[in-house]
Amino acid sequence: KPRVLSGIQPTADSFHLGNYLGALRQWVALQDSHDAFYMVVDMHAITVEHDPKALRRRTRVSAAQLLALGIDPERSTLFVQSHVPEHAQLNWVMECLTGFGEASRMTQFKDKSAKQAVDRVTVGLFTYPVLQAADILLYRAHSVPVGEDQRQHLELTRDLAQRFNTRFGRTLVVPEAHIVKHTAKVYDLQDPTSKMSKSASSPAGIVDLLDDPKVSAKKIRSAVTDTGREVVYDPENKAGVSNLLVIYSALADRPVADLEREYEGRGYGDLKKDLAEVLTGFVTPVQARVREYLNDPAELDKVLARGAERAREVAARTLRAVYDRVGFLPPM
Ligand code: ATP
Ligand code: MG
Numbered sequence: 001k002p003r004v005l006s007g008i009q010p011t012a013d014s015f016h017l018g019n020y021l022g023a024l025r026q027w028v029a030l031q032d033s034h035d036a037f038y039m040v041v042d043m044h045a046i047t048v049e050h051d052p053k054a055l056r057r058r059t060r061v062s063a064a065q066l067l068a069l070g071i072d073p074e075r076s077t078l079f080v081q082s083h084v085p086e087h088a089q090l091n092w093v094m095e096c097l098t099g100f101g102e103a104s105r106m107t108q109f110k111d112k113s114a115k116q117a118v119d120r121v122t123v124g125l126f127t128y129p130v131l132q133a134a135d136i137l138l139y140r141a142h143s144v145p146v147g148e149d150q151r152q153h154l155e156l157t158r159d160l161a162q163r164f165n166t167r168f169g170r171t172l173v174v175p176e177a178h179i180v181k182h183t184a185k186v187y188d189l190q191d192p193t194s195k196m197s198k199s200a201s202s203p204a205g206i207v208d209l210l211d212d213p214k215v216s217a218k219k220i221r222s223a224v225t226d227t228g229r230e231v232v233y234d235p236e237n238k239a240g241v242s243n244l245l246v247i248y249s250a251l252a253d254r255p256v257a258d259l260e261r262e263y264e265g266r267g268y269g270d271l272k273k274d275l276a277e278v279l280t281g282f283v284t285p286v287q288a289r290v291r292e293y294l295n296d297p298a299e300l301d302k303v304l305a306r307g308a309e310r311a312r313e314v315a316a317r318t319l320r321a322v323y324d325r326v327g328f329l330p331p332m
Contacts, residue, residue: 004034004178005141007041007081007132008066010058011048011198014210015065017279018186018196021250022147026180028070030145036076037139037311038066043081043088044132047125048112048199060297061290063304065209068289079307081135086315090134091127093322097160097167098130107152115200133157137164138315140173148184149195151177168325172318183250189223192239207247209283210290216283217276220244221269231263231271241268248275251282 006027008019015024027038040062045055059080071078081087103109106129113121129152136144136157144154154177161172188196188205196206207216225240233256235242248271249256263271293300324330 001033001035002142003037003139003173004030004143004145005037005039005136005139005175006145007039007044007135008062009041009045009198010055010062011045011050012208013054013058013061014208015062016186016196016198016201016209017207017247018147019198020069020209021183021186021247022180023145024066024069025183025250026145026178027066030143030178031070031072031075034143036071037079037141037314038071038076039079039081039135039307039311040066041081041132041135044128047122047128048116049120060294060300061210063300064290064293065286067293067300067303068286073303073307077307077310078303079311080304083304083308084138084311084315086138086312086319087131087134090138090315090319090322091131093326094130094134094137094160095127097163098127098156102156102159103127103130106156108149112199129153129156130160133160136175137161137172138318139311140314140318141175142173143178144175145178145180147186147195148179151179164322164325171321171325183246186247187239187243189219189240189243192224192243207279210287211283213276213280213283216279220272220276220279223272225268229267231266231268232260241271244271244275248278251275251278 006023008015008023027036030036040059042055042059063078063080066078067073103126108129109126112125132153133156137160146154154175158174161174164172186196188194188201189207190202190205194200204219204222207219223240223244226238228238231241231245232238233242233245245256245259248259
């Protein structure tokens with residue numbers, strides 16, 4: 001079976017609709033056809049200022065959400081990044097292959113660092129795409145399901161893998177980004193030209209999976225739309241409505257054209273009301289399962305420990321090969 005790998009940051013108390021539609025839905029689907037490795041990337045979460053207690057809680061909540069959304073730990077290897085020290089070890093080798101100018105071109109860094117004072121921006125935030133490359137290359141992943149915002153980092157990962165192979169001999173698998181076009185970028189409800197984001201969206205702009213569905217319904221009702229009335233998909237001129245249509249279409253598993261027909265001659269209000277209902281139907285059972293997993297943290301930790309053990313076997317093998325190729329003297 002080809003291998004798939006992806007990760008998500010525990011940077012909030014809940015995942016949002018963008019995370020689910022852009023990435024996690026694909027994670028679940030790819031478990032059947034792939035040997036899957038999925039992780040909570042806590043090492044990435046400390047690239048910005050954070051609270052240690054919150055990080056620990058969010059790491060568990062993240063794992064519980066992944067299980068509740070359908071990641072099956074019997075079929076997939078589910079683990080926490082910091083449990084596998086090989087990530088930090090391969091990261092160093094990858095940093096020494098990355099050009100400074102190359103790293104400086106990453107637009108996510110430019111966006112995220114622009115929002116903070118210079119002295120608050122960490123070197124870790126600057127080099128995190130390189131750690132991400134190490135995350136992927138350690139598992140020799142063929143496919144990496146992510147949202148559109150990660151496309152550039154995947155390109156960097158491919159470049160680094162190819163560079164390593166050219167310089168030291170074929171060792172690493174060059175991975176492909178798996179980006180589902182339709183839902184690759186879910187937008188902020190209040191600012192439908194920027195992506196919904198755990199760390200950057202305002203509370204009103206973000207639909208959290210673990211929010212009370214009544215709160216989410218209200219956010220959807222207040223979503224920014226244009227002054228027209230026609231429910232049509234037109235991302236250039238009707239960004240807000242188009243975003244709602246994409247979310248609706250994905251959650252209800254119905255083509256956008258179908259929805260356009262259904263809401264012809266009706267206003268945005270009806271669309272928003274029905275979308276809120278579809279969302280409630282989706283999140284309610286997910287939230288119940290999350291609560292169950294969190295009620296038994298010892299069992300949850302056990303699942304993660306088993307995952308880390310499996311992950312380490314694969315990671316250690318790749319790291320040994322890499323260390324050997326770059327000329328590190330093996331310890332006796
Ligand atoms: P942060 O703001 O802390 O970076 P985030 O919301 O971007 O958080 P990540 O943990 O960085 O979430 O990303 C997890 C996955 O979700 C990635 O594959 C990313 O591409 C995807 N993703 C994040 N936001 C969106 C979005 N608005 N639309 C589609 N996919 C998204
Ligand atoms: Mg992100």
